[in-house]
Amino acid sequence: MPITPLFTLSQTSTHILLTLTLPYIRVGDAETLIEGKRLSFSCKSYLLKLNFDDELKDTPENPVTAIYDPNVSNGTLTISIPKSVPNTNFKDLDLTTKLLQPKIPKVYRPKIEVIDSNDLSGTDSDDEVFESEVSVLDHLENIEEQERSETKYGFNLGFSNEFRKLREELREISSVDLDLVGWSEKRRIRLALEKSDFDKNRYQSDYFLNTPKFLPHNPEGPDMLFTSSMSYVPFYLDITSQLTSLKLSPTDSTTLTKIPNTPQTITSTYPLNLGLTSLLFSYMYDLRLTAGEPNVESAWNVWKLSAVMCYFESYHSERDGVRGVLEDCCRRAVCYGYCRSWELCEKVVEDLIVVVKDRRFVLKCLIEMRGIFERSETLYLMNKFYLEGYLVWVQGEEEWGEFGGEVEEVWRGLGRDFGRFRGGLGLGLREAEEEVDKSIEDVEEEDEDEDEDEDEDEDEDEDEDEDEDEDEDEDEDEDEDEEADEEDEGED
Incomplete structure (x- = not known):
């Protein structure tokens, strides 16, 4: 089974550059084929098919060219492919898996043209159409429920x-x-x-x-x-x-x-x-x-x-x-x-x-x-x-x-x-947070009460100090008076 080689893509205004990692190949065995938006590259043991959104071309006047460098990753082939219309911006060149997917055209329902608005005998009424659509939806839901009940995953x-x-x-x-x-x-x-x-x-x-x-x-x-x-x-x-x-x-x-x-x-x-x-x-x-x-x-x-x-x-x-x-x-x-x-x-x-x-x-x-x-x-x-x-x-x-x-x-x-x-x-996240909030509020209230108690104690200490100072002052005054009386008695 052929190997998909590692590759990267870039672009200039006129060319798409495809860089392939191909170690130890014979360059003479490599072949590149351009068909509109499709590119095919093959070499012994390797096969690469890419699908682009825009056209490429390969003509005698503007051919596909390639350069092989055996010194890079044991062999790197760079292929230059001309754009069909220069200056076209090729999108999603970095989405390599997308480029490997074949382009499958979308299927659209045919448009219906109303040629007569009169009700024709034998046609379905709106109610019948609605009931039909509902039955289809019910059927799809039943399939969905069945799938969900099965042991599928991934x-x-x-x-x-x-x-x-x-x-x-x-x-x-x-x-x-x-x-x-x-x-x-x-x-x-x-x-x-x-x-x-x-x-x-x-x-x-x-x-x-x-x-x-x-x-x-x-x-x-x-x-x-x-x-x-x-x-x-x-x-x-x-x-x-x-x-x-x-x-x-x-x-x-x-x-x-x-x-x-x-x-x-x-x-x-x-x-x-x-x-x-x-x-x-x-x-x-x-x-x-x-x-x-x-x-x-x-x-x-x-x-x-x-x-x-x-x-x-x-x-x-x-x-x-x-x-x-x-x-x-x-x-x-x-x-x-x-x-x-x-x-x-x-x-x-x-x-x-x-x-x-x-x-x-x-x-x-x-x-x-x-x-x-x-x-x-x-x-x-x-x-x-x-x-x-x-x-x-x-x-x-x-x-x-x-x-x-x-x-x-x-x-x-x-x-x-x-x-x-x-x-x-x-x-119960809100309740858990409220418990923390409440506990912190209680701590803050306790701290406030302790601060108030400390302030009261400080006030009491200050009052006691003032009373002691007043008592000391009174004692000093009494001592001074007694000394003065003794001096007066001595003079007499």
């Missing part, structure tokens, strides 16, 4: 029976047999564990340490890790990334080339977006916690904070919704995160709103996540189950950014309902 519910193949590895990352437990039971188990695992004392401790109003009672100051997490500026908030369109690095593009481009039948993108929200939140929490330098704990952090990866949660429709996913994300952050701070949760959601609107921000995060899991002895399976599927899908998804607007709308729309949102976590 990206686009594309996996099942993996426990039989990878029993030992999966035992270490899931306490639930995924091949025996359906989605509803998994969710019930997860929610029960989150509630029981919530450490109220730990949450109150972090709340006390990291809340500015408590600093007078906290001589050691806030947790340094929390402070650095809140002040860290990730790449997607860097002003240079905001002013210029982020492009994936050649290393990132090479990573995308290595990902298997497995065909997927996707009926709805909304569940995928909900799952993506869970993945991104957990990654961005760890990104802030580690200041952009993942450590040995990062794989566990990212996995543990995501209900999708840790419990193979599957969000399947608008009934789960953005709000439900955000609740799960924040709940797991205050249950299992290192810094169990609601303020940090809010910061990460703000990051999420920025990232999910931009395809390349999302891809950059997913690529970094893939690298984190790749270095893990057991959690590398997350790449197989989720990351690789998402990396392929995000590149090929035509409409991007609308879901990001929905995430922002839901988060901003909480407004006065924000307290109810926190209450929906079922952990």
Whole structure:
């Protein structure tokens, strides 16, 4: 079976430059074929087929040229392909997996022209059409419920029976047999564990340490890790990334080339977006916690904070919704995160709103996540189950950014309902914070009472000192009078 070579793409105003890593080849065996928007390259053991959005050309007057350098990566071939129309900007050259996908034309429903508005006998009424549409929707919902009850998991519910193949590895990352437990039971188990695992004392401790109003009672100051997490500026908030369109690095593009481009039948993108929200939140929490330098704990952090990866949660429709996913994300952050701070949760959601609107921000995060899991002895399976599927899908998804607007709308729309949102976590966060507030108020009142007692004691001491001084003055006056009388008697 031919090997897909590693490659990168760039462009000038007139040419597309394709750089291929081909160690130890015979250049004479290489062949390049241009057919409109399609490019095919073949060499012994290697085959590459790319599909562009714009036309290329190969003519005797302006032919394809190639240069081979055996000293770079044991062999690098750079092919220069003329553009059919000079100055055309070829888009998404860094999304290599997308270029490897064949261009499948979209199928549109034929437009219907109304030629007569009169009601014709034998035609369906609006009520009949409506009932037909409702029955179709009901049928789709039944299929959806059936899928949710089955033991499928992973990206686009594309996996099942993996426990039989990878029993030992999966035992270490899931306490639930995924091949025996359906989605509803998994969710019930997860929610029960989150509630029981919530450490109220730990949450109150972090709340006390990291809340500015408590600093007078906290001589050691806030947790340094929390402070650095809140002040860290990730790449997607860097002003240079905001002013210029982020492009994936050649290393990132090479990573995308290595990902298997497995065909997927996707009926709805909304569940995928909900799952993506869970993945991104957990990654961005760890990104802030580690200041952009993942450590040995990062794989566990990212996995543990995501209900999708840790419990193979599957969000399947608008009934789960953005709000439900955000609740799960924040709940797991205050249950299992290192810094169990609601303020940090809010910061990460703000990051999420920025990232999910931009395809390349999302891809950059997913690529970094893939690298984190790749270095893990057991959690590398997350790449197989989720990351690789998402990396392929995000590149090929035509409409991007609308879901990001929905995430922002839901988060901003909480407004006065924000307290109810926190209450929906079922952990009693507000009550826990109020207990800390009350205890600090009691301490402050005790301090005030002690200060008043000290002031009273000082006043009493001052009064006693004044009385003693007056008594001493009176005694001195009496002694002086007695001495004067004795002197007068002596003179007599």
